[in-house]
Amino acid sequence: MAEKRDSRRVAFRNVVRFGPNTPPEFTSFAVDLSETGVCIKTIKVFRPGTKLYITIEFDGKPFHCEGIVMWAKKAPPSLVRHVKNGMGIRFTEVDYDLIKIYMDKLRT
Template structure:
């Protein structure tokens, strides 16, 4: 199936925590874009859910943001390394801190 979006997604793995009330679940990004990110996890939230995210770019760059789950695909934990897309596509709705750092990172990755 062909990609329907015009958004350029950049393959990048960052550690993060996410959750509805508090960001307590650990996961990783698989790709990012200026508008959102894909969280690889078996602990999905239903589409439409608002989540809080703490994204660790480096030891001294920790970003806090909020997003909305746009789609989710759940697979059993033992299949996470086999299935291509297991997790959630999240649209960023608000940066609490670090918006400039995130946008600069996306621009740097696109320039490569």
């Protein structure tokens, strides 16, 4: 099957706040990051097509982004430890400094 992503993902486990309003009201963790988006591990998912405001923390600094939910998976509570819960977000606006962090991680 062909890869749907436009850029390579890198492991990126950092605190992320997200939600349809600003400031974002939900908190969880990013799993990976790419130049075009982020994967968030969370039990609070939004429908694909939903616009989200996102703040990603890295080294104590907040990076503000906006994006659209591309996919969302929510498992029943009894299966949370065994099934991937979360959302894939495609950036529509992204802090350029976050892209620089991504590029640095790509090189390492």
